[in-house]
Amino acid sequence: MTLAEVARKAGVSSATVSRALNAASTVKNSTRARVMRAAQDLNYHPNLHARSLARGSSRTLGIILSNMENPFFFDIFKVIESSARARGYESVVANTGYRSEQLVSSIRLMIGGRVAGIAAIVSEMDTDLIRTIIESRIPCVFYDVGTPSRNITNVRVDYRKGIERTVEYLHSLGHESIAFIGHHSTLGPINERRTAFLDAVSQFAPRAQTRIVEGADGLEGGREAARELLASGFRPTGIVCVNDFMAVGVLRELRAQGIKVPEEISVTGFDNIRLSEFCSPSLTTVHIPRDIIGRTIFESLVPDPKKTRQKGREIRIDTELVLRESTGPAPRT
Amino acid sequence: MTLAEVARKAGVSSATVSRALNAASTVKNSTRARVMRAAQDLNYHPNLHARSLARGSSRTLGIILSNMENPFFFDIFKVIESSARARGYESVVANTGYRSEQLVSSIRLMIGGRVAGIAAIVSEMDTDLIRTIIESRIPCVFYDVGTPSRNITNVRVDYRKGIERTVEYLHSLGHESIAFIGHHSTLGPINERRTAFLDAVSQFAPRAQTRIVEGADGLEGGREAARELLASGFRPTGIVCVNDFMAVGVLRELRAQGIKVPEEISVTGFDNIRLSEFCSPSLTTVHIPRDIIGRTIFESLVPDPKKTRQKGREIRIDTELVLRESTGPAPRT
DNA sequence: AGACCTACTGTAAGCGCTTGCAAGGGCCAT
DNA sequence: ATGGCCCTTGCAAGCGCTTACAGTAGGTCT
Numbered sequence: 001m002t003l004a005e006v007a008r009k010a011g012v013s014s015a016t017v018s019r020a021l022n023a024a025s026t027v028k029n030s031t032r033a034r035v036m037r038a039a040q041d042l043n044y045h046p047n048l049h050a051r052s053l054a055r056g057s058s059r060t061l062g063i064i065l066s067n068m069e070n071p072f073f074f075d076i077f078k079v080i081e082s083s084a085r086a087r088g089y090e091s092v093v094a095n096t097g098y099r100s101e102q103l104v105s106s107i108r109l110m111i112g113g114r115v116a117g118i119a120a121i122v123s124e125m126d127t128d129l130i131r132t133i134i135e136s137r138i139p140c141v142f143y144d145v146g147t148p149s150r151n152i153t154n155v156r157v158d159y160r161k162g163i164e165r166t167v168e169y170l171h172s173l174g175h176e177s178i179a180f181i182g183h184h185s186t187l188g189p190i191n192e193r194r195t196a197f198l199d200a201v202s203q204f205a206p207r208a209q210t211r212i213v214e215g216a217d218g219l220e221g222g223r224e225a226a227r228e229l230l231a232s233g234f235r236p237t238g239i240v241c242v243n244d245f246m247a248v249g250v251l252r253e254l255r256a257q258g259i260k261v262p263e264e265i266s267v268t269g270f271d272n273i274r275l276s277e278f279c280s281p282s283l284t285t286v287h288i289p290r291d292i293i294g295r296t297i298f299e300s301l302v303p304d305p306k307k308t309r310q311k312g313r314e315i316r317i318d319t320e321l322v323l324r325e326s327t328g329p330a331p332r333t
Numbered sequence: 334m335t336l337a338e339v340a341r342k343a344g345v346s347s348a349t350v351s352r353a354l355n356a357a358s359t360v361k362n363s364t365r366a367r368v369m370r371a372a373q374d375l376n377y378h379p380n381l382h383a384r385s386l387a388r389g390s391s392r393t394l395g396i397i398l399s400n401m402e403n404p405f406f407f408d409i410f411k412v413i414e415s416s417a418r419a420r421g422y423e424s425v426v427a428n429t430g431y432r433s434e435q436l437v438s439s440i441r442l443m444i445g446g447r448v449a450g451i452a453a454i455v456s457e458m459d460t461d462l463i464r465t466i467i468e469s470r471i472p473c474v475f476y477d478v479g480t481p482s483r484n485i486t487n488v489r490v491d492y493r494k495g496i497e498r499t500v501e502y503l504h505s506l507g508h509e510s511i512a513f514i515g516h517h518s519t520l521g522p523i524n525e526r527r528t529a530f531l532d533a534v535s536q537f538a539p540r541a542q543t544r545i546v547e548g549a550d551g552l553e554g555g556r557e558a559a560r561e562l563l564a565s566g567f568r569p570t571g572i573v574c575v576n577d578f579m580a581v582g583v584l585r586e587l588r589a590q591g592i593k594v595p596e597e598i599s600v601t602g603f604d605n606i607r608l609s610e611f612c613s614p615s616l617t618t619v620h621i622p623r624d625i626i627g628r629t630i631f632e633s634l635v636p637d638p639k640k641t642r643q644k645g646r647e648i649r650i651d652t653e654l655v656l657r658e659s660t661g662p663a664p665r666t
Numbered sequence: 667a668g669a670c671c672t673a674c675t676g677t678a679a680g681c682g683c684t685t686g687c688a689a690g691g692g693c694c695a696t
Numbered sequence: 697a698t699g700g701c702c703c704t705t706g707c708a709a710g711c712g713c714t715t716a717c718a719g720t721a722g723g724t725c726t
Contacts, residue, residue: 002712013676018714025715028674043468048445049382050712053681069407078402081428090442092425095414109423112381135376219611252611278552278585280613335682346706351684361704383682386711669725676719682711689706696699 001044010038021046052114060090061301062110064103066122066185067217068095070245071273072290076121076143079294087302089116098185098217100124111136117301119143123185141297144192147314153300154314155293159270162286162319163196164204166240166268169284169321171205174330175238175266178208181225181250182242183217193242193270211236215246222249230257237265237330244269244276244285251279251326262328272322281325288319334377343371354379385447393423394634395443397436399455399518400550401428403578404606405623409454409476412627420635422449431518431550433457444469450634452476456518474630477525480647486633487647488626492603495619495652496529497537499573499601502617502654504538507663508571508599511541514558514583515575516550526575526603544569548579555582563590570598570663577602577609577618584612584659595661605655614658621652 007014012031019025020035027035038044052058061084065073077093084091092113094106103124110118111132118133121143133140134149141153148154170178180197194212201208211234215225222241226249229236241247247269254261261267261281269276269285276283296315340347345364353360353368360368371377385391394417398406410426417424425446427439436457443451444465451466454476466473467482474486481487503511513530527545534541544567548558555574559582562569574580580602587594594600594614602609605620629648 003714004712014713015677015715016675019675022714026674031674043465045441045444045469047386047447047712048442049385049447050681051445051714052382053380053386053683054712054714056681056714068401069404069411071402074402108378109381111378112384114380114382132376136378219607223611248611251613255613274552275608278556278581279611280584280588336684337682347683348685348707349705352705355684359704364704380682383711384684386681386713387683387685389684389711667726671722671724673722674720677717679714679716681714684709684711686709687707690704692701692703694699694701696697 001042003044003046006035006038006042006044009042010035058114058116059088060092060113060115061298062106062113062115062118063091063093064106064110064118064120064122065093065095066098066124068093070217070243071275072243072245072271072288073121075273075290076294076297079291080119080298083295083298084302087298089302096122096124098122098124100126104129107133111138114138117141119297119301120145121297139301141300143293143297155296155300155317156314157288157293157317158319159193160196160199162270162288162321163193163240164200165319165321166270166284166286167197167200168204169323170238170240170266170268170327171208173238173266173328175236176205176208176330177210177234177236178205178238178240179211179213179229179234179236180240180242181222181229181246182212182214183221183246184214185217197240209234209236215249217243218245219249219252222246223253224249226250226253230259238327239265239267241267241269244271244273244283247283247285247326248275248279251281251283261326264331266327266330268327277324284324284327285322286319287322289317293317334375336377336379339368339371339375339377342375343368391447391449392421393425393446393448394631395439395446395448395451396424396426397439397443397451397453397455398426398428399431399457401426403550403576404608405576405578405604405621406454408606408623409627409630412624413452413631416628416631417635420631422635429455429457431455431457433459437462440466444471447471450474452630452634453478454630472634474633476626476630488629488633488650489647490621490626490650491652492526493529493532495603495621495654496526496573497533498652498654499603499617499619500530500533501537502656503571503573503599503601503660503663504541506571506599506661508569509538509541509663510543510567510569511538511571511573512544512546512562512567512569513573513575514555514562514579515545515547516554516579517547518550530573542567542569548582550576551578552582552585555579556586557582559583559586563592571660572598572600574600574602577604577606577616580616580618580659581608581612584614584616594659597664599660599663601660610657617657617660618655619652620655622650626650 003014003017007017020027020032081091096102117139119141125145182194213225213229215221269283272285272287276285336347340350353365414424429435450472452474458478515527546558546562548554602616602618605618609616609618
């Protein structure tokens with residue numbers, strides 16, 4: 001089913017059909033109706049590949065995420081996607097699962113699809129890839145990795161401060177033995193969170209004992225990390241988790257082992273995903289405003305024609321400690 | 334950056350470049366190397382639109398989901414996606430949020446993109462749309478809606494039996510006042526779940542009082558529905574939820590109101606998502622094997638060349654009741 | 667009445683890639 | 697030598713759509 005067939009059926013040229021369908025140009029009403037009718041009758045669906053090829057430009061955004069299963073990423077995705085739709089853009093999304101080959105192939109796919117912009121909310125970015133993107137001239141936003149450049153904007157969250165607040169808070173509750181549960185991702189922000197943790201401890205709780213354990217990003221990963229931590233013999237009174245998603249897994253393991261939270265161990269998360277209010281006990285965590293991040297990303301990718309475009313800049317996002325039920329005074333020893 | 338430029342730089346024709354890049358056809362090794370080199374140097378990325386247009390066929394699968402935020406859908410997506418990748422297929426995914434306009438535009442997009450197959454895991458399907466898909470000749474799988482046809486396969490889960498088991502089980506625990514929390518989706522399986530609930534009650538617990546409440550699919554929706562239910566004055570001893578995701582929200586509200594689960598109220602879910610083991614108390618639920626569903630869907634869409642293709646059939650998936658902590662004997666009145 | 671403008675519609679040249687067909691060159695067998 | 701064959705490579709025709717440009721018809725203005 002092609003334009004030409006619709007044209008034949010409607011008794012016009014294919015150019016007219018194209019114009020009628022795109023509503024853009026001048027077509028007599030009666031003609032348009034005839035064309036629409038024919039298209040409908042023939043169950044015609046324009047070939048989008050041919051269209052983008054002919055148009056040469058696309059209104060599609062590429063969104064790449066490390067782990068869509070983690071609501072933190074998903075929330076950002078949702079905001080970008082709906083902002084995009086509201087402005088008439090499609091979005092295509094890729095989930096890398098923290099695998100760098102996946103990232104490479106997703107980027108390839110997006111560049112090959114000549115998307116109008118790329119949002120890379122991933123922590124597994126490598127420098128070669130960044131070069132590729134820069135050279136592609138496609139507007140791109142990185143979340144938490146990379147450096148600004150001609151077509152690249154960076155959005156960064158102030159993790160360090162968030163972790164500092166958390167550690168400071170735990171210390172103020174008397175915790176002197178604190179573990180950090182991170183996830184397997186040696187690059188970027190995660191690593192930053194771990195270092196930030198260590199720095200924060202030495203700054204705010206210099207006498208505290210620490211231990212670091214890692215697991216896969218997810219409920220199960222958090223649970224396993226907690227199991228490993230407790231099996232190691234180290235007995236913390238506070239556990240700082242790299243994110244809420246893992247923290248929920250941690251809570252589960254503690255419950256399984258009959259450890260009361262927060263009476264025996266306090267647990268904190270990071271991100272403030274919805275689930276952190278819904279788990280039991282609800283999580284003390286650090287809020288990251290995904291809505292702001294999502295909108296910011298979209299706006300840097302698709303500049304509002306009314307405003308002047310700001311390119312190649314870095315945007316910082318602030319966080320905020322949210323106190324809930326999972327933290328309390330350290331138990332007396 | 335086009336094929337022609339790479340060709341010029343490598344001193345060959347564009348046909349040769351194409352062949353070299355697609356590895357398929359016969360190209361002398363030295364030539365291939367030269368071409369690869371040129372492509373790399375120029376940071377060349379083939380225009381995928383042009384490619385699909387020229388090829389006329391695509392190795393892309395379209396996956397449409399009602400609510401990717403609900404891990405049930407996401408799990409299915411993951412399985413389809415990874416099966417697809419393993420067989421060299423890309424996938425594009427669309428999230429409809431139960432909105433039917435969204436479904437329509439997603440389907441349009443996929444047909445326009447000439448995908449190799451469509452997986453529609455949605456409950457908001459309408460008959461017009463189904464006709465469109467049938468006429469498009471694109472292989473398609475519906476989950477839980479529609480009827481088999483030339484290019485359409487149906488995958489169905491035996492909800493009815495699952496709900497029956499649930500109600501029967503609650504009844505055996507002495508529950509005589511049972512509420513059902515569904516979500517706003519008057520079509521398809523959800524409605525089936527509700528009717529199944531009522532039928533099951535009249536069959537297995539004919540003397541039981543019932544009440545039905547609905548909310549949006551999600552943690553918050555579950556919580557609100559529970560709030561509404563409790564505010565209504567009806568005081569159930571058992572709450573059957575349409576799915577686990579909402580059930581977690583229900584648990585949260587009960588906890589907020591100081592109602593003990595399962596001592597005062599038993600709660601059941603449906604789907605057996607990961608989270609149902611991680612919440613507190615863990616959920617009694619009905620397991621739906623998402624991995625089997627995902628693989629089945631993929632295989633119906635992309636038939637294994639070694640096996641004979643089965644078209645237009647209906648596949649039934651069985652469920653299983655999983656007992657956990659959220660259910661117990663009805664309290665004595 | 668003729669010039670001119672407006673409103674539509676058609677013609678045809680691509681967009682960047684794939685691929686059937688044919689051509690060129692080297693090699694072997696006769 | 698010469699014909700035949702295989703291996704490589706180039707030529708050129710599309711794939712289905714958009715769009716600049718040109719053409720036609722009807723109406724308006726002077």
